[in-house]
Amino acid sequence: MKSPAATLKPLNVSEIRKDFPIFTHHEGHALYFLDSAASSQKPLSVMQAMDNYYSTTHANVHRGVYHIAEHATELYEGARVKVGRFVGAPDPATETIFTKNATESINLLSTSMTRGMLKSGDVVVLTEMEHHANLVPWLIAKEQFGIEIRYIKLNDSGYLILDDIEELLDGAKVLAVTLTSNVLGTINPVAELAKLAHDRGAIVIGDGAQFVPHIATNVVDLGLDFLAFTGHKMLGPTGIGVLWGKKSLLDALPPFMGGGDMITDVRLDGFTPNELPWKFEAGTPPIAEAIGLGAAVDYLENIGMDRIRTHELELLSYAFEKLEANFDSSIIIHGPRNVNDRGGVISFDFKNIHPHDISQILDQSGVCVRAGHHCAKPLMRHLGIAATARASFHIYNEHADVDALVGALAKAQAFFS
Amino acid sequence: MPGLEDLYREIILDHYKNPRNEGTFPSPPAIKAEGHNPLCGDELTVYIMLEGDAIKDIRISGQGCSISRSSASLMSVAVKGKTLAEVDRLLKIFKSMMSITTNASGEPEATEPIEYSERELGELVALQGVVKFPVRIKCATLSWNTLLQALEDRAS
Numbered sequence: 243m244k245s246p247a248a249t250l251k252p253l254n255v256s257e258i259r260k261d262f263p264i265f266t267h268h269e270g271h272a273l274y275f276l277d278s279a280a281s282s283q284k285p286l287s288v289m290q291a292m293d294n295y296y297s298t299t300h301a302n303v304h305r306g307v308y309h310i311a312e313h314a315t316e317l318y319e320g321a322r323v324k325v326g327r328f329v330g331a332p333d334p335a336t337e338t339i340f341t342k343n344a345t346e347s348i349n350l351l352s353t354s355m356t357r358g359m360l361k362s363g364d365v366v367v368l369t370e371m372e373h374h375a376n377l378v379p380w381l382i383a384k385e386q387f388g389i390e391i392r393y394i395k396l397n398d399s400g401y402l403i404l405d406d407i408e409e410l411l412d413g414a415k416v417l418a419v420t421l422t423s424n425v426l427g428t429i430n431p432v433a434e435l436a437k438l439a440h441d442r443g444a445i446v447i448g449d450g451a452q453f454v455p456h457i458a459t460n461v462v463d464l465g466l467d468f469l470a471f472t473g474h475k476m477l478g479p480t481g482i483g484v485l486w487g488k489k490s491l492l493d494a495l496p497p498f499m500g501g502g503d504m505i506t507d508v509r510l511d512g513f514t515p516n517e518l519p520w521k522f523e524a525g526t527p528p529i530a531e532a533i534g535l536g537a538a539v540d541y542l543e544n545i546g547m548d549r550i551r552t553h554e555l556e557l558l559s560y561a562f563e564k565l566e567a568n569f570d571s572s573i574i575i576h577g578p579r580n581v582n583d584r585g586g587v588i589s590f591d592f593k594n595i596h597p598h599d600i601s602q603i604l605d606q607s608g609v610c611v612r613a614g615h616h617c618a619k620p621l622m623r624h625l626g627i628a629a630t631a632r633a634s635f636h637i638y639n640e641h642a643d644v645d646a647l648v649g650a651l652a653k654a655q656a657f658f659s
Numbered sequence: 660m661p662g663l664e665d666l667y668r669e670i671i672l673d674h675y676k677n678p679r680n681e682g683t684f685p686s687p688p689a690i691k692a693e694g695h696n697p698l699c700g701d702e703l704t705v706y707i708m709l710e711g712d713a714i715k716d717i718r719i720s721g722q723g724c725s726i727s728r729s730s731a732s733l734m735s736v737a738v739k740g741k742t743l744a745e746v747d748r749l750l751k752i753f754k755s756m757m758s759i760t761t762n763a764s765g766e767p768e769a770t771e772p773i774e775y776s777e778r779e780l781g782e783l784v785a786l787q788g789v790v791k792f793p794v795r796i797k798c799a800t801l802s803w804n805t806l807l808q809a810l811e812d813r814a815s
Contacts, residue, residue, distance in 0.1 A: 596723065596724035596725060596728075597724075598701075598723075598724035598725075598726075598795075598798065599724050599725045599726075602663075602666065602792070602795070603663065606662075606663055614698060614700060615700035619700065622700060628700035628701060628702060628722050628723070629700040629701075657663070657667070658672075658725070
């Protein structure tokens with residue numbers, strides 16, 4: 243990953259916040275939103291793009307020959323190209339598949355792969371830090387088709403242990419790994435892992451749910467074969483996710499869901515699947531959501547992903563400094579200490595205060611954090627805890643959010659002392 | 660917005676910091692049931708020792724937030740030494756106070772509201788404020804659902 247140049251123009255966060263209606267709506271009441279890793283807020287331009295589509299252009303895509311239907315198709319396919327380009331897809335119009343979310347993207351892969359590509363005894367390599375979205379689909383494949391799962395373990399600093407990586411990848415058919423941990427924040431060395439996996443003939447799947455919204459992404463540079471990510475964590479609407487895949491592999495994969503739009507011919511005794519990307523998009527797709535995601539990509543690109551990364555790194559450093567200065571040894575911060583190895587996520591624990599109680603007390607001060615196992619129960623077991631509290635950032639966060647977090651945590655500490 | 664004092668009553672904080680009947684019993688002879696709150700990852704195990712048709716002793720182990728831990732501690736005090744019929748009544752009263760009735764697997768079940776006096780509730784009344792914080796209701800009912808599970812396991 244290239245480190246963002248130091249000369250980038252800093253974000254004007256107070257101007258950016260004006261683009262997000264939720265902050266205007268809650269003006270005067272404190273809203274310190276530190277839960278973008280769960281779901282980000284949306285700029286007005288995203289909502290307007292969806293509203294405009296419904297108000298002026300709505301018709302089903304890929305069907306009508308009348309003008310608004312054609313325009314709807316143009317908008318939908320245009321969003322596909324924008325989103326594919328955003329992650330560096332060499333052929334965005336063909337290789338970018340719209341799904342419901344990153345979870346569905348990975349389920350598409352695990353399901354389609356077990357319809358021919360993977361068979362009993364084949365090895366899939368995962369890591370212990372995966373979100374349930376990149377665990378359970380493979381556990382289902384294990385249960386139903388007898389695939390074998392191997393795990394890359396973690397060390398105490400929140401990094402993958404790569405000492406025995408060659409052994410783990412030996413004979414593997416698939417490596418599926420998160421680009422950024424949603425709990426630890428760890429940014430994994432995916433390009434290196436991809437090279438090792440490819441040398442052994444394995445297919446490489448990246449879970450980009452926590453990476454793509456925050457860091458300039460290029461699927462070719464990362465060496466990926468597939469990349470799953472979701473719209474609602476990158477300023478886009480809910481209900482729209484993406485699977486990017488290499489054309490040759492997508493061609494080789496059997497379809498996922500069957501229905502309208504994913505076929506070129508249907509007979510009573512069989513069917514012929516449609517061409518890419520529609521082969522994997524059965525039924526009427528989330529048209530407005532795709533258009534909204536396209537608008538979110540425009541918004542992010544207009545600001546610049548490198549500036550966004552620089553902004554989040556600065557916030558991370560500030561948060562580490564404040565949390566450590568104020569809470570010293572009573573706070574445990576999980577994951578890498580070097581902010582450059584992290585996404586904008588800080589999971590933490592307090593001795594003697596349960597994360598659920600922390601988030602409850604924080605809520606009284608308008609500070610929104612996530613408390614729980616973050617859909618990563620095996621990772622929680624590895625850490626020896628049931629839950630953490632997690633603060634996460636996006637472009638609209640500022641020092642005031644971190645200050646509010648620190649102030650509210652001090653209250654929680656006083657309350658439970 | 661309801662205040663924190665509605666939720667974190669002094670008795671609750673006391674039972675959280677000094678949980679009663681904490682620990683385990685060998686099982687068997689103790690009846691044991693495990694409860695999970697999938698939302699927040701809380702886990703607890705309830706052990707009951709029966710004598711005749713009464714709960715002679717109870718222990719609870721696990722991890723959880725202040726509400727789930729204190730509710731478990733308060734429950735252990737409330738049911739220890741009680742007959743199964745008395746425990747059943749307490750269970751119903753407690754769940755009625757939480758405005759929801761659920762079966763052992765946490766599924767909502769429609770039942771008639773129950774009439775009861777605060778005297779019957781005793782210290783459990785301290786948990787009344789939890790209903791103002793709907794996401795925390797599951798924390799408060801976790802130990803009771805687990806106890807119910809243990810009793811149902813015994814019956815089956």
